[in-house]
Amino acid sequence: MPEKIKRLALIGIGLIGSSIARGACEYGLAEEIVVQTRRPETLEAAERLGLGDRYTLSAAEAAEGADLVIASVPVGAYGAVAEEIGPVLKPGAIVSDVGSVKAAVIRQVTPFLPEHAHFVPAHPVAGTEYSGPEAGFADLFRSRWCILTPPEGTDAAALASVRAFWEGLGSNVETMTPEHHDMVLAITSHVPHLIAYNIVGTAADLEAVTESEVMKFAAGGFRDFTRIAASDPTMWRDVFLNNKEAVLEMLGRFNEDLSALQRAIRWGDGDALFELFNRTRAIRRGIIAAGQETAEPDFGRAAAAKTV
Amino acid sequence: MPEKIKRLALIGIGLIGSSIARGACEYGLAEEIVVQTRRPETLEAAERLGLGDRYTLSAAEAAEGADLVIASVPVGAYGAVAEEIGPVLKPGAIVSDVGSVKAAVIRQVTPFLPEHAHFVPAHPVAGTEYSGPEAGFADLFRSRWCILTPPEGTDAAALASVRAFWEGLGSNVETMTPEHHDMVLAITSHVPHLIAYNIVGTAADLEAVTESEVMKFAAGGFRDFTRIAASDPTMWRDVFLNNKEAVLEMLGRFNEDLSALQRAIRWGDGDALFELFNRTRAIRRGIIAAGQETAEPDFGRAAAAKTV
């Protein structure tokens, strides 16, 4: 059982912030939770859902006196949050985030934090295609990985606290450099989102195939891509603007490989196609074995349909 | 209630063939079901599962005297099946298939069928990433679309029979030309599979990111692609070899659009990214409204996990 956080301030209370709030409450990780968000309507929703003990539209007010501050805002907004809360942080306060990109967030945040506070950047690798406070749930992070990317010289006690907090939410915790994180996530998350957005856009723009046909016959595979392409546009715009190098690098690899496949199709090279198609199955088996995916056919959609 | 088929012969008894067998049994669509498959071990599995009334390794034996013959084999294998069953088909027999590509299958099959038999090509747009007789289930086709692509001059009564059969399995039925089918499916199914296979291959080949990292952090989006990339390699090799033109055409569009996105990332054009990411959400809403997808977050994976 990790030591309870005395006062936890949550800056941003969307899918991720509200899931942290619910989890912290359910698993008794904090004595007091202060909730902040930008717009009054989101704050009202958070209050209606009972996500915290106190509610405010001011990030500075929320952060003042807090022992752990976790910001859960779009990747491009962390600098402004840090600038606002920097001056009021108490000595020994720990600041963390959940941004899907790490090097750029660290660059934005660090200049605004006082010497007497500790910054422990974090990224829970968990989410859904929905956003806002209603979309969160306490077990979003259970059995998922949370990656910490502490800059060199990070206070060991602060790092241990943040690790214990995420373990308290049910996550497995791993530590790596921000640069490596950004490379890993470029391939496991950012490029997959980009190509999903892209193919859905391509399908919508065709003249030879109507949008109604695309929707009717989506069960052939296309619909899997639309889930990802329904994710929050602001969040994803910020991810691509802030992880440009790693995304372009991985996209370059993807394009090279796709050109080779294209050539195999053009020249009828069935063996090359078979070899790739056979090899990729092992990766899914590995993901299922690692507890990161269901083995149910079709993601268990049939079971989901029955419980609704 | 459609008229019962007297004798239904199923050539091939994998995911699709066995789902037809189960559905036909469950919904009382046939008086007698004859099951054929190539390998003794698959035939034994079919027999163990009780999928038919008679079992044979010979397609000709199965087709002889049948009123409706449905072949469910890889797209490259329909010609050989037609060659084998052509000589034994009784007058008025209806032959159908379930191939994911239509023009090429029609080209393969037509030369081998006698004048006195009727060919009604079909493609049920439904499936999972698993294959073989154990993977099938009676409701695979329920609320999914089945596309019929009758060549000009197809016998109206035969067409009506095949339509009634698929409606009996719970499908919605639509009719279009083989060429249009192949174009629609290229974008809703074939290209999505190709890029899913491709990105899983790219991820497996990286040096900077280990395979174990790819698996651990797959929940960021990548794992959705691995489901599709776990589909049967033989089936998909045959699809790409037999729908070359439409796939290359759609892939060309996809590549053009991806280049534009790549440029937007390189030059930091956040508005272009936001515009696309915002537009693509509407397509998913349309697919959900069309009854072709669950609205549950994450495909209802959480519900699936709970029922297992």
Ligand SMILES: NC(=O)c1ccc[n+]([C@@H]2O[C@H](COP(=O)([O-])OP(=O)(O)OC[C@H]3O[C@@H](n4cnc5c(N)ncnc54)[C@H](OP(=O)(O)O)[C@@H]3O)[C@@H](O)[C@H]2O)c1
């Ligand atoms: N969604 C995922 O799957 C996922 C997974 C892992 C990590 N992340 C990361 O988690 C963070 C939050 O994502 P989310 O999914 O929770 O988003 P969300 O549901 O859209 O919530 C965003 C929150 O940030 C606030 N916000 C938006 N723009 C802001 C700005 N310019 N300045 C200050 N606050 C702002 C919103 O406030 P108002 O509603 O009051 O405007 C809301 O409280 C992002 O950094 C993302 O990279 C997301």
Ligand SMILES: NC(=O)c1ccc[n+]([C@@H]2O[C@H](COP(=O)([O-])OP(=O)(O)OC[C@H]3O[C@@H](n4cnc5c(N)ncnc54)[C@H](OP(=O)(O)O)[C@@H]3O)[C@@H](O)[C@H]2O)c1
């Ligand atoms: N899977 C999908 O999602 C899906 C969806 C819609 C349509 N389809 C189409 O359905 C058809 C069958 O797919 P499936 O998923 O049912 O495949 P499957 O589960 O792998 O079963 C294939 C069946 O075809 C037999 N077979 C394999 N190669 C053969 C050959 N060269 N000659 C004769 N028989 C052969 C197999 O026999 P043995 O096991 O005895 O070797 C088995 O009975 C394909 O045309 C595919 O395009 C598939």
